[in-house]
Amino acid sequence: MTDAPAPSALLRIGNDDYSEGSGGTYTHLNPVTGIAQATIPLAGAKEVDLAVERALAVKEEWRRWTPERRRDAIAKLGRLVRENVAEFARLGALDGGTPLPSGMHMATLSADWHDYYAGWCDKLDGQMYSTFDTRGTFSYSAPEPYGIIGIIITWNGPLISLGMKVAPALAAGNCVIVKPAELTPFAPDFYARLVREAGIPDGVFSLLPGGIDAGEALVRHEDVEKISFTGGPIAARKILAMCAEQMKPAVLELGGKSASLLFPDTDIDAACERAIQWTIGVMAGQGCSLPTRLMVHESIHDEVVQKLIAITNGYKVGDPMAEGVRVGPLINSAAVTRIMGMLDRVRSEGSGKIVLGGQRCGGPLEGLNYIEPTIITDVDPASEIAQVEIFGPVLLVLKFSDEDEAVRIANSTKYGLAAYIQTDNLKRALTLAERLKSGGVYVNGAQQIHPFTPFGGLGVSGFGKEGGRAGIDEFLRYKTVSIA
The missing domain is CATH 3.40.605.10 (Aldehyde Dehydrogenase; Chain A, domain 1)
Incomplete structure (x- = not known):
């Protein structure tokens, strides 16, 4: 350490x-x-x-x-x-x-x-x-x-x-x-x-x-x-x-509970890389506008989940000053306790399926402020885990069938800080940008908070x-x- x-x-x-x-x-x-x-x-x-x-x-x-x-x-x-x-x-x-x-x-x-x-x-x-x-x-x-x-x-x-x-x-x-x-x-x-x-x-x-x-x-x-x-x-x-x-x-x-809408008409590999980098790889998910709800079109859902797992498994967890470490600790033990309580309720309530992680880190990190990078699928959009800011290395994957359903789920929280769209269809991107309830919308890229553009929520x-x-x-x- x-x-x-x-x-x-x-x-x-x-x-x-x-x-x-x-x-x-x-x-x-x-x-x-x-x-x-x-x-x-x-x-x-x-x-x-x-x-x-x-x-x-x-x-x-x-x-x-x-x-x-x-x-x-x-x-x-x-x-x-x-x-x-x-x-x-x-x-x-x-x-x-x-x-x-x-x-x-x-x-x-x-x-x-x-x-x-x-x-x-x-x-x-x-x-x-x-x-x-x-x-x-x-x-x-x-x-x-x-x-x-x-x-x-x-x-x-x-x-x-x-x-x-x-x-x-x-x-x-x-x-x-x-x-x-x-x-x-x-x-x-x-x-x-x-x-x-x-x-x-x-x-x-x-x-x-x-x-x-x-x-x-x-x-x-x-x-x-x-x-x-x-x-x-x-x-x-x-x-x-x-x-x-x-x-x-x-x-x-x-805070935020930002949704990222992933359609099959884009570079899926790049979109998956961004999804992990900007949720689990940035401050162990402790960011207000990170795209923590990845909403995936049903036609590519299973493929995307496997890619996300493979990418996450390549992320090194450990001492933030060590070479190659992508995921550091949570801010304190209280944060660990709070997030683990949320994950325990996912299991007990059946509000999602934890397909990767979901536990405190073991080995040299056992007992410290580390939670395994976690991916949860089959998430109930109305559940606590989908409505409350987690602020940890947890990515939710939700499935949608069409644009209307995607917008409905994306807008179903009380937050409205950021939203993300992954598509190569310009008409779709512009239409969805107008429909999403958010202070900022980012298309085909990671979060772009520039000094020269206004940033703020609803x-x-x-x-x-x-x-x-x-x-x-x-x-x-x-x-x-x-x-x-």
Whole structure:
């Protein structure tokens, strides 16, 4: 198992560091071994107040920076992230057990988001309205930053979440206070140090790892003017209730139960490779928009299942820092217990047939946070396993006979984050893309979350967008000025 030294993580309020917080401490366990590797100070309301105070002191200065100066600072931050991709991958393995190739990929994506939004700094504009009004009125709109944004991110892929949220918030001229999950503190902590190196003014960015109390203090603070949250629907409902007390807006990027529709008129081998890579091979299935429900046309169902099993059997499970490992551990023992309970209910209720895996890993991984890569067929579309987010290395295979049935099953959950279509029929792809209840549809390929395209969900998957012009507009409000 990995024996790389674990870094420390601190509360970073502006340019000051704190090794103690009013929220107590958290003992971080190595996700591979389960052995304690660091004690993390946790923020509470006291540290949130201090971070807000520091942001208030600097927010007008930051807003008045020229677009070019702000652009250069964010671009430098992006370069620093890119120069440290290998270190971020190492930290991701220590944080949450992410295999090194996946960690490097996510770090590169985060750098891309910084590059993209740095370019928006000098392109933010409003609109001039008609001057042919007989009343002689001239009107225009102007974008303004909110001021202070509260950002709460979950534990899976914290660095990409920072790129998707912090970069556009800063580019819009806001100060940000980030509360990362205490489960994965190391990569965000290193990122906070790079923010300083990039020349972002003291107080514009603060990092406060913490639990529920810190998150609630951040959401409720009257000087925090908008919340951007990535996590689950249970926490999101509580956040919305608190925001409602102050009429505070929020962006919510929540979970998913994404369907991938596989038709016989495409490259079946490639589609099967993608199905395993983007469910079991990405963070052991711990991703919000992964295509975890593979819906296969009945004419190729049996062939596809055999191909999926063969591909999965070639995936190496183990230490995320080891050569060739494609599947790492789950985030903690609680996740293992939860998923194993779901698999046990599949067996007892007969809601599916486990054709591969379905057990905790044995051998050298016995007793650790590992579950065998699992494939389940003959899934009841209305069952728990087909309706609830699993967040583990489990792929469901469902059968359909025609497009109408495929759409009906795909749209049968409360989620609506992503959907996938595997077909070489362009008319079918365009028709189904319109019919699928989803914030994003991806045709003949893996998930494509680009900095320049909007990303976000429907229903229980949340609302608001990250990416593209829509992503920076979430951190701007428009003021209309009329002159008689």
